[in-house]
Amino acid sequence: MSLPPAAEGPTPALADHAAHGAADDRLFLRTVLALAAGGFAIGTGEFVIMGLLPEVARDLAVSIPQAGHVISAYALGVVVGAPLLAVLTAGWHRRTLLMVLMLIFGLGNLASALAPGYLSLNLLRLCAGLPHGSYFGIAALVAAALSEPHQRARAVGLVMLGLTSGTLLGVPVASALGQWLGWRAAFVFVAAVALLSVGMIRAWVPNLAPPPGASPLRELGALGRKQVWLTLGIAAIGFGGMFSVFSYVKPTLLQVAGMPLGWMPVVLSLFGVGMVGGNLIGSRLADKALMPTIGGLLIWSAAIQLLYVLTCHHPVAAALTVVLVGSAVAIGPALQIRLMDVAGDAQALAAALNHSAFNLANALGAWLGGLAIDAGLGYPSTGWVGTLLSLGGFGVFWWARQDARRAAQASGTALTG
Numbered sequence: 571m572s573l574p575p576a577a578e579g580p581t582p583a584l585a586d587h588a589a590h591g592a593a594d595d596r597l598f599l600r601t602v603l604a605l606a607a608g609g610f611a612i613g614t615g616e617f618v619i620m621g622l623l624p625e626v627a628r629d630l631a632v633s634i635p636q637a638g639h640v641i642s643a644y645a646l647g648v649v650v651g652a653p654l655l656a657v658l659t660a661g662w663h664r665r666t667l668l669m670v671l672m673l674i675f676g677l678g679n680l681a682s683a684l685a686p687g688y689l690s691l692n693l694l695r696l697c698a699g700l701p702h703g704s705y706f707g708i709a710a711l712v713a714a715a716l717s718e719p720h721q722r723a724r725a726v727g728l729v730m731l732g733l734t735s736g737t738l739l740g741v742p743v744a745s746a747l748g749q750w751l752g753w754r755a756a757f758v759f760v761a762a763v764a765l766l767s768v769g770m771i772r773a774w775v776p777n778l779a780p781p782p783g784a785s786p787l788r789e790l791g792a793l794g795r796k797q798v799w800l801t802l803g804i805a806a807i808g809f810g811g812m813f814s815v816f817s818y819v820k821p822t823l824l825q826v827a828g829m830p831l832g833w834m835p836v837v838l839s840l841f842g843v844g845m846v847g848g849n850l851i852g853s854r855l856a857d858k859a860l861m862p863t864i865g866g867l868l869i870w871s872a873a874i875q876l877l878y879v880l881t882c883h884h885p886v887a888a889a890l891t892v893v894l895v896g897s898a899v900a901i902g903p904a905l906q907i908r909l910m911d912v913a914g915d916a917q918a919l920a921a922a923l924n925h926s927a928f929n930l931a932n933a934l935g936a937w938l939g940g941l942a943i944d945a946g947l948g949y950p951s952t953g954w955v956g957t958l959l960s961l962g963g964f965g966v967f968w969w970a971r972q973d974a975r976r977a978a979q980a981s982g983t984a985l986t987g
Contacts, residue, residue: 597776598716602725604770605709606732608672611767612702613736615679615760616644618744619695621838625753630688643692647699648929655704656922657786664712665777669768671701671708671958678766683757703929706730707921710776710906712762718855727853729901734849734899738842742835781915789919797912798920800970805905806934808868808963811875812898813935813954816841819892822882822949829885837889844896852900856907861971864908867901868964874898875956882950898960902928935959 589936619626619641678698685691710726740763748756787872793799822839823829825847855863874894882886906924913920935956942951 609732614740651700652703
């Protein structure tokens with residue numbers, strides 16, 4: 571007796587559906603890998619200079635604090651470039667835009683390696699930072715568009731995994747090249763990775779069209795939305811806590827904890843481990859409950875910075891706490907999705923502004939931490955500053971939550987998230 575047809579194997583319709591699903595999965599994975607490769611290049615290029623400032627200062631005959639201005643120049647490029655490029659390129663197809671942005675970044679790093687002097691290096695670092703925010707913003711939109719609605723944060727987290735992996739793997743490699751062949755070699759390495767990612771984007775990322783009616787004027791409409799500004803405020807203030815601590819982690823551990831200098835590469839790698847783990851966990855939590863995740867992670871960040879105040883006197887305890895400090899990056903994918911939700915039809919500008927806000931957090935955290943140290947409060951005070959910034963971010967989050975609740979009640983709709 572023969573079996574019924576259904577038991578003999580999948581029907582043609584089911585087989586086609588399974589094949590189609592597998593093809594979609596492969597497309598998504600290839601796309602995320604290509605986008606993450608660009609993020610890896612950006613993460614490496616942004617952070618590697620922090621470990622090569624003595625070499626830069628010596629080569630260009632400036633002081634180490636002066637050499638540190640190249641970090642600020644890059645951050646300024648991110649802050650300015652993210653909204654500017656997002657508005658000017660509103661009508662571009664996504665793959666084309668991503669390739670151009672990464673090409674600009676790669677050429678900016680290659681030119682940085684050839685900079686003849688201090689002023690030219692600062693100008694070129696500013697140019698290299700211009701595409702940073704727009705790249706991650708558009709990459710997040712592409713990843714979210716190709717994922718299931720309930721897995722958008724996870725998709726964005728996978729793209730951001732390129733950035734966090736850059737701090738864990740790319741920075742040590744580029745730093746080693748910089749120590750061995752000179753600081754310029756580090757930027758050549760970053761440029762090579764960036765140009766490689768251009769080819770990967772060309773081959774694997776679908777050239778999605780912009781939304782119908784996309785225009786610079788419509789993108790600017792995001793700036794008229796209160797929830798967009800409140801979400802950016804959460805990032806610019808709340809995320810500053812991590813940078814207040816991390817900006818001064820090396821002198822703190824060397825001078826306060828008495829940590830041997832040889833331990834520092836390990837500690838910096840631990841920070842990268844925390845970033846990678848936090849990014850993966852935070853994106854999964856955000857897909858389950860977006861707003862509670864944002865609020866909870868701000869409280870988590872405040873607790874970590876407070877713990878750092880207590881552990882920074884002990885080498886092993888401080889090193890373990892640095893892992894937790896890095897995990898504060900978990901809030902990144904959640905805030906990216908929140909901006910997408912509140913930006914309406916101005917998605918590109920809002921997504922790019924998220925990275926402007928994070929770079930403002932970088933500047934704010936480092937500046938306030940430096941003020942506390944200069945005021946004679948000591949290096950552990952950066953943890954207190956970080957705690958206050960995280961709590962300040964939670965205050966903005968609470969404001970945003972209450973404002974959204976009032977708006978939902980006024981419109982007769984339910985508050986989600």
